[in-house]
Amino acid sequence: MDYGVSGTLAVHTADEEVSMSDITTVLGEGTVTVEFDESFYPKDAIYGAAYVFIDRCYVHLDRAGDKRVRVTLRAKSGKPADGEALAGELQNELLGQAWRLSIAAENRQLIESITSRALGGAAGPPGLDELLAMDIDEATAFDDPLGIAMSWEEKYKKKGAADEGADAPKADASASSDAAEPNAAGEKSS
Amino acid sequence: MTQLISLGQKPAAPPDLVPIRFRDVAGDVLLTNPWGDWVFVSQAEFADLARGHLAAGSDVYTRLAERNFLRSKVDVEKVAAAMRNKKRFLDYGPNLHMFVVTLRCNETCVYCHASRAEMDAVHTDMTPELAEKCVDLALQTTSPAITIEFQGGEPLVAFDTVKHVVKYALQRNRAYGKDLGFTMVSNLSLMDDEKLKFLVEHKVQMCTSIDGPEPIHTKQRVLVGGSSYFESVKWIERINKAYIDLGLDPTLYHVEALLTTTRDALKKPREIVDTYINLGCRAIFLRPVDPFGFAEKTRAKIEYDRAEYREFYRTAVEHILDYNRRGEQVLERYAAIFLTKILQGEDPNFLDIRSPGGSAIGALAYNYDGKIFTSDEGRMMHETGDDSFVIGDVRTATYRGLMKHETVRALILASIREVQPDCVSCTYAPYCGVQPEHNHRTQGTLFGRMRESTLCSVHKGIQDFLFEKLRENDPKTVEILRRWTTVRERTHFVHASAAS
Incomplete structure (x- = not known):
């Protein structure tokens, strides 16, 4: 044609x-x-x-x-x-x-669907290496710039919120790692 | 070429017809639908369809209904499941990891200048430390199975590195539990008994090049002080015998040989097929010469008109079919890839003929110096001064960083058929694929212009030939073509996963 x-x-x-x-x-x-x-x-x-x-x-x-x-x-x-x-x-x-x-x-729509599937399938979930690559040291480990570890009341200064200058919120770094190295290999396929 | 059909009215497809692409093949019109079903209709039937005429219960109605061309008859669930199955390669990252363990090579080939080095260029050997980093990175792929392919240069030149990689990868894979395989692409001339023993014991699959009958092969692959052809043949026979001694089926386990079709080879299609069959090869891959690995000035001497190649291909495959008709089971690899999609509705995940293509998300190439490339083609372009496809270095790269690299994203977008002019309306879109590196090399654009693409010309020519055979519908020929789509896994070469 x-x-x-x-x-x-x-x-x-x-x-x-x-x-x-x-x-x-x-x-x-x-x-x-x-x-x-x-x-x-x-x-x-x-x-x-x-x-x-x-x-x-x-x-x-x-x-x-x-x-x-x-x-x-x-x-x-x-x-x-x-x-x-x-x-x-x-x-x-x-x-x-x-x-x-x-x-x-x-x-x-089709292109975005294929591309995201291709990139998602190939890259897999974030691994320990990416966490380690982050700029984390003793001084910054417990920073919470987005206020993720704050309660809703604290974050929006609602009733019962902590006073200004209260202790910095504690972030649990261990909870943010999705996969340790061996598990990052991905699930089995048929 | 499509003839114009005088309709006498504006075309109006029957409302029940799904979107179709069409192409003249052998006097009839081939229709394909977006999910890869195909059907032939006559010119008259096609003219009727273009006028919007489709009588329920007619012969053409029945054929269209059987092949998922009528909306009212499509089993949506079944079609969706088939589409998911065909694209399942998107669920995983690269499974092929090419290690260029050295650029040194003891042969000089007419089509390979830039991606080899002289034998004293020891600085182009991959160090064991770097090789370990390559293995560590390769094992992080989300693919549950990986193949490490040793390339060069000539990998037997750096055999200590090959051995180190095999042992290290087997040891490291205990933590990952992947199905691990090794292949080596070698001219075999530096093989010896000790190396062969290691390779056989460690299940390293071997692949070599045979460019045709002895005079062509020897002329194109110059081995100082010897005959490249006779060295290859000697070791092919030895290796095949080693497999037989292990009790393996020789029709499945044998040295794979690849052809690079040069100008000289174009003149000898039948002799090339005969050469392969006499060597015991059961699969022949009639690859045209590619534009990578040599400098621009060499291209004029190497390249040829793809119309000549298409003629060569037809003659060679007809000869292969004749062998099959006489009881010899041998297939042509290009045909098998396309036929698996056309006849079985499966995608064999051949990286250069899939959508999106397999660059980076299907394969990675690791250079001797630690640079990582989206493909071996990208690596070869680096050797000719083009760094477009370098995406990292094993010393610093992270796996996810590689997969999310902007070059990788561009390659995915550029190799989705639905994005390409021509491809989007091509009848063969459900079965074909584009290779952005080829477009970049030959046309200066990742997306390419298919009208001028030599690769498109080859793919279209092969599919024209195959559909002509399907149109002829000779039972014996169709049976042979169907047999070529049967995939027999070489499980012996897989180091089964054994995560600890």
Whole structure:
């Protein structure tokens, strides 16, 4: 199954500035400039498409006028550039990026579900190593910046709450470790 | 190529039809649904469906109903359970842990330049201390089974490290109780009786490369002072005999050999198959050359048009099918992976052909210097100066830190088929997978452009071939293809869990 993508494209040399359709491509000395209507592509798609070229080109983004965006690709030294091919590749990439954004938006729920399952399954529950990696010493071990160990009354200064300056709440560090090292290996699968 | 069907009206699918993807295959139209069922309809039947016509009780109605293509007939619970089963690999972290114990190698291969070092480059050997840290990290995976794969370079060059890792991992695994296995990818030319004894005794599965008949193999894999082919063959036979002496079934337990299809190999599909079968191999993996492991300037000499590869593949697999028709049981690995999904509705968890892909969440690569990569491909790109896929160092990394690394998240997102233009509407989406590292290497973007992807071209070409065979529906051929989907576990190589 093949897809056809229709659009308007005009390629001109710098000497041959011709008024044009929706996309203008101007080939210069070692550069190619592509201008298009910004409403065609989401801004993230434009950034994404331009970014693909940073290994081969210096990339400049600019506004070319009312609702027009200009992307200039200048070949890095020692890297010969086929300006026409770069312009075509940029436009293909713009289309790909824009469509991908649209697909991702349509499938957001599915993607989030798969991603969270993939990351959750692979990473597993927090282990002892993460607890040990935390910045805990004698001076900070019993800090409770979120007031987790406080009673509701203490935290919100309700009736019966402890006076200001009362003893710091005690946190039970041992209760926060989900899994010791061997158990972090995960449950068995069938 | 799909022909245009003149409908004379706006297309309107029958309301009972589930979402479908479609593709012309051998004159008919292949339909697949999102959960991987498939059915062929004729062009005329497809035109009727596009007009919204579907008569209850008709032949096409019955076929669609039987294959879960009609909403009113779908067993939702059954389909949901099948989908959960197919994605069960998401419940666990990496089970494959590749240890590059050295970059040194005694062979020089045309397709492998950057990821090897000369034999005097001892600084590219992994130290025992670093190897232990790799083992400690690997054992923290949430996967209940792990395989440690020794790679290089040539791992037999650093055999003391291999031995140390095996012993240390077996000892450490007593605390973890995982099903632990070892494999070694080796050219075998540095094998000797003492090494073989250790490897067999410790159930290290061995895998080697055979690039085709002797002239091709010897030309592509240069061994100074000897023949890389005859060394490999000699040790393949010795190792296979060792398995037989242990009373193991030789059809299941034998040296696995991998092909890297080069330009020279493309001309010899039948001879390559014959070579493998004569060596006693029962599985042939017709892998195209990949773009990793060599510098950019070498690519022009190595790469080839994937249309040539697809033709090579078809000829070679037809030859393999002929062997099977004559009673020889031998399979092609790519076909087996796809057919397991197509015919059995199972996912064999082949890391490069699943969604999301297996980079990092299915496998990790540990370099000799302690750097950790999302895949061996990522590791090879590092050797050519691209550090995009380095996600840590065994001296400082934590397991969960690796799994939550931003590169890992990006790789997951980039390898979900439903995110990709083309993949999202591809008929083969339920069976296929993308490899973001390949996209990055060949196209400069993790997400890739499938229209220009050589990997997509290969995957599509193989699935076209397989569905053509299924469309032909020759009973003998279909029986052979079904047999290729039967997974026989090599339990001998598993050090069963024995947590203490």
